[in-house]
Amino acid sequence: MNQRKPAIVAEHLTRRFGTFLAVDRVSFRVYEGEIFGFLGANGAGKTTVIRMLCGLLAPSDGNAWTAGFNVRTQVEQIKQHIGYMSQKFSLYEDLTVRENLAFYGGLYHLRRDQIQQKKQQLFQQLELAAFETTLARDLPLGFKQRLALSCALLHDPPVLFLDEPTSGVDPRARRDFWGLIQSLARSGKTIFVTTHFMEEAEYCHRVAIMHEGKIVAMDTPETLKARSRKSSMQQVFVSLIQQQLTES
Amino acid sequence: MMASGENTLPIIEIQQLKKRFGTITALDGIDLHIYPGEIFGLIGPDGAGKTTLIRILCTLLLPDAGRVQLLQHDVVHDVQSIRRFLGYMPQRFSLYPDLTVEQNLNFFADLFQVPPSIRQQRIQQLYHFSRLEPFKNRPTRALSGGMKQKLALSCAMIHTPKILILDEPTTGVDPLSRQEFWHILHQIREGGTTVLVSTPYMEEADQCDRVGLMYRGKLIVVDTPQRVRQRFPYPLYRVWGQDTYALREFFQNLETVHSVHLFGDALHVAFTQPPVPSDWKHWQLTSHQQIIRWQPIEASVEDVFLEMMEAHS
Ligand SMILES: Nc1ncnc2c1ncn2[C@@H]1O[C@H](COP(=O)(O)OP(=O)(O)OP(=O)(O)O)[C@@H](O)[C@H]1O
Ligand SMILES: [Mg+2]
Numbered sequence: 079m080n081q082r083k084p085a086i087v088a089e090h091l092t093r094r095f096g097t098f099l100a101v102d103r104v105s106f107r108v109y110e111g112e113i114f115g116f117l118g119a120n121g122a123g124k125t126t127v128i129r130m131l132c133g134l135l136a137p138s139d140g141n142a143w144t145a146g147f148n149v150r151t152q153v154e155q156i157k158q159h160i161g162y163m164s165q166k167f168s169l170y171e172d173l174t175v176r177e178n179l180a181f182y183g184g185l186y187h188l189r190r191d192q193i194q195q196k197k198q199q200l201f202q203q204l205e206l207a208a209f210e211t212t213l214a215r216d217l218p219l220g221f222k223q224r225l226a227l228s229c230a231l232l233h234d235p236p237v238l239f240l241d242e243p244t245s246g247v248d249p250r251a252r253r254d255f256w257g258l259i260q261s262l263a264r265s266g267k268t269i270f271v272t273t274h275f276m277e278e279a280e281y282c283h284r285v286a287i288m289h290e291g292k293i294v295a296m297d298t299p300e301t302l303k304a305r306s307r308k309s310s311m312q313q314v315f316v317s318l319i320q321q322q323l324t325e326s
Numbered sequence: 327m328m329a330s331g332e333n334t335l336p337i338i339e340i341q342q343l344k345k346r347f348g349t350i351t352a353l354d355g356i357d358l359h360i361y362p363g364e365i366f367g368l369i370g371p372d373g374a375g376k377t378t379l380i381r382i383l384c385t386l387l388l389p390d391a392g393r394v395q396l397l398q399h400d401v402v403h404d405v406q407s408i409r410r411f412l413g414y415m416p417q418r419f420s421l422y423p424d425l426t427v428e429q430n431l432n433f434f435a436d437l438f439q440v441p442p443s444i445r446q447q448r449i450q451q452l453y454h455f456s457r458l459e460p461f462k463n464r465p466t467r468a469l470s471g472g473m474k475q476k477l478a479l480s481c482a483m484i485h486t487p488k489i490l491i492l493d494e495p496t497t498g499v500d501p502l503s504r505q506e507f508w509h510i511l512h513q514i515r516e517g518g519t520t521v522l523v524s525t526p527y528m529e530e531a532d533q534c535d536r537v538g539l540m541y542r543g544k545l546i547v548v549d550t551p552q553r554v555r556q557r558f559p560y561p562l563y564r565v566w567g568q569d570t571y572a573l574r575e576f577f578q579n580l581e582t583v584h585s586v587h588l589f590g591d592a593l594h595v596a597f598t599q600p601p602v603p604s605d606w607k608h609w610q611l612t613s614h615q616q617i618i619r620w621q622p623i624e625a626s627v628e629d630v631f632l633e634m635m636e637a638h639s
Contacts, residue, residue, distance in 0.1 A: 095468065119500040120472030121461075165471045165498070218373040242471070246497040246526055248371040249628055250635050253588055260571065274472070274500050275527075277590035299591065310590060312501060319502050 082109040085237050085268035086131060090140035093126050100126045102291035103140060108284075110236070113259060113269045115282030119319055122288040124272045125165060128239050131270070132162050145237045158186065161230030165241040167222055171215035175206060175225055178214055179232060186233040193232065200228040204258065220251030227258070238262065240271040244278065256281050276312035287315065289322045337362045337489060337520050338383065343392035345378055352378040354543035356392070360522060365515055367531050367551075368524040369627070370540030371635060376524045377417060379540070380493050383522070384414045396489060413438075413487030413519075417494050419478035423467035427458050427477055430466055431484060438485035451513075452480040455506040472498045479507065483514060490514065492523045496530065508533045528628035539631065541638055551627055558625030558633060560584050560596035566618040567593070576613045587632055594629055 086108040093101040101123045108114040116124050129135035131144050133153035142149045145159035169178055176197075183193035201207040204224040209217060214225060223243060230238060240259075244252045256278065263269050263283075271282070279285050279299060286296040295302060295318060299311055308314045336359035345353040352375045360366045368376045381387040382394060385405045394401040399408050421430050431452070435445050453459040456476040461469065466477060475498050482492065496504045508530065515521055523534070531537045532551045539547040539554070547554060567573030570593060577586045577595050582605075584596040610617055 119457075119502060120476060120498075121470040125470060220372050242498060246494060248526055249528055249631055251372060256588070274498060274504075276501055280590040281588075316502050316505070 082111070084108065084143075085110045085112070086114075086142070086144050086270060088127070088131070088140070088142040091127065091130060091137055091142050092139035093123075093130060093135065094138045099291050101130070104288075104291075104293050105140075106286060106293065106296060108268055108270060110268050111263055111266050112284065113263045113271065113282045115279045115285035116270060116272045116288065117276075117279055117285055117315060118272075118288030123291045124288055125241055127288075128162075128241055128270070128272070132160055132239055133157065134162075145235075158233065159235050159237060161233070161235040161238045163226050163230045163238075163240045163243050165245070167226035169214040169222065169226055169229070172213060174211050174213055175217070176210050178225060178229060182229040182232050188233060196232055196234070197228075200231060204228055220247050220254075223247055223251070223255060227255075231262075236266070237268045238270065240269065242272050242274065244273060244275060252278070276310065276315055279311040279315070285311070287318060289319060290326070294318065294322060334361050336360060337364075337397055338522065339393070339395045340379075340383075341393045343379070343382065343394055344390045345375075345382065345387070346390055351543050353382075353389075356543075356545055358538060358545060358548065360520060362520055363515060363518060364536060365511065365521040365523065365534045367534030367537040368522065368540060369526075369528065369531055369537055369631065374540040375543045376540055377493055380414075380491055380522070380524065381416075384412060384491055385409065411488040413482055413485060413490040415479060415482035415492045415495055417497075419475075419482070421466045421474065421478055421481065424465055426463050426465055427469070428462040430477060430481055434481040435484050438487075440485050448484055451510065452483065455503065455510050456480050457503070472500055472503070475499055476503060476507075483510065486514065486517055486519055488519060490519050490521045492521070494524050494526060496525060496527060504530070528626065528631055531627040537627070539634060541634065546634060546638070547630075554627055554630055555625050558596075558630050560598065561600040562623055562625050562629065563595050563597070563601070563620050564589070564623045565593045565595050565620045566591065567613075567616045568618065569616065573613065573616050576609075576616060580609075585633065585636065587629070589628075594623070596629075596633070 084107040089105050090103040091101060092103050104127060118124050130137050130149055131142055133149050133156040136150065144156050147155040149156060170181060173181060179197050180193060206224055206228065209221055214222060217225060244255055259269055273279065282299065284298050286293045302314050306314050306317060308317065338360035340356050340358040343353050343356040356379060370376055382389050382401060385401050385408050388402060396408050397411060401408060425433060431449055458473060458477060466474065479495050496507055499507065511521060534551060536548065536550050537554060538545045570588060574586050574588065574593055577583050582597050582599055584598045587594045606620060
């Protein structure tokens with residue numbers, strides 16, 4: 079693992095909102111091709127960390143690098159090297175599938191033929207072709223999720239941030255989506271993903287669990303389960319957070 | 327336990343309900359009775375019609391055909407009286423972003439005329455579930471996604487309606503809070519409220535007294551979670567392997583295998599005929615020792631759901 083190149087490095091990453099400490103000196107590394115699960119109760123700070131790693135929110139303290147670029151000073155490069163699927167899939171609801179892709183392609187300064195080529199590939203991979211002229215707001219949720227993923231993949235970024243990509247999505251569509259994530263990781267992309275489905279945590283190579291702005295556990299799912307003598311990540315999560323709550 | 331049965335009058339009565347949007351049939355002849363004091367769960371894939379059904383029950387959408395009554399009030403003709411005894415939380419609920427957490431709770435308590443004598447107790451109970459008390463003076467717009475969802479849910483549960491309808495209330499809510507949410511829902515039911523809830527979390531189906539599986543505008547199965555699980559017709563095993571994905575492919579290629587699905591760190595393998603010990607020994611060899619462990623299991627609601635989706639598509 080250690081010879082592998084890190085795709086994300088966070089060092090004492092910190093964010094305050096006024097006097098409130100939302101992210102408190104968080105440090106970790108995510109390696110190329112890794113699926114890194116980011117877990118935690120509501121309000122733990124997951125989205126805030128992602129926004130800092132994507133260069134969308136300035137850290138109050140500490141530092142971080144994504145795809146080799148500094149989140150404070152190289153925001154423009156980061157934008158070109160990451161894909162970001164936000165918690166509420168940010169699509170243009172009144173645009174069709176094709177128009178959404180064209181719009182995002184424009185944001186990344188892609189040429190029309192590049193967009194066209196990538197679009198064909200993604201449509202095939204994600205089975206979206208049948209919906210090409212459908213308005214985003216009329217898509218079933220599982221396909222909205224795929225469109226959001228396509229938009230995030232259009233410029234072929236090496237690092238992907240997926241913030242609750244499967245929330246509200248049915249069990250079959252969730253399995254299909256994780257199949258895609260696995261194949262993206264196998265092709266070398268780095269995946270940073272949050273979820274509240276604990277069985278999905280089992281599909282990650284490593285997970286970090288956040289509590290009130292701090293990382294309180296970080297390892298492979300197997301090791302976390304073995305160490306706490308639990309048979310599932312659901313049990314690991316609930317017991318760990320309960321323990322944290324009684325200690326504080 | 328709920329008071330269901332033939333001799334109790336249903337509190338929600340749906341007969342031959344139909345609804346179309348243009349060329350799409352959203353509801354294709356729904357028949358359903360829900361009894362007083364029940365927690366009834368609606369599950370089904372995206373686009374199955376759950377939200378359409380819920381919106382009609384809540385008088386927000388007119389049916390094309392069929393009859394729908396809540397407490398003997400018709401959803402088309404008695405809109406005003408229904409809204410008086412109905413609590414509803416839509417999938418996308420709007421809170422007032424500039425009001426604080428506590429102001430939002432009080433706003434909805436006023437709106438639903440929650441008597442001051444029980445208001446504090448109810449708010450405390452809801453804070454216990456949501457863990458939002460430390461943030462009670464924070465404006466709603468500064469909350470995380472899941473915190474907003476929990477506040478919306480708390481606002482919908484602040485009064486004690488006769489019927490409470492929740493459309494995917496736990497989407498984006500963390501695992502611990504989901505447990506506590508169900509705890510409160512059971513308490514609300516003890517108070518006499520009937521609950522209809524839709525959910526994408528299959529393990530939550532087991533928290534309901536009965537569930538309905540919806541698919542393409544139809545209710546395919548309505549039963550207790552236990553009997554839904556017993557409908558699974560194949561011998562089912564949970565199998566752990568070195569590499570779950572490789573092992574899945576291995577089982578997919580076996581002739582006696584009906585289906586293989588990923589469930590967390592293991593596979594659920596359904597067979598067309600019960601495997602015998604020598605089968606496992608053989609598979610150990612042919613899979614190159616990929617199999618670590620196996621164990622016969624009872625099907626979960628999620629197994630039934632996946633099976634139903636495959637059978638109907
Ligand atoms: N703009 C802001 N102003 C003030 N507080 C904020 C702001 N943005 C986030 N916070 C607070 O920071 C904390 C962390 O929020 P964040 O959105 O990162 O949580 P999360 O772990 O993503 O939660 P969820 O699982 O609900 O999505 C929360 O207490 C939230 O209210
Ligand atoms: Mg978040």
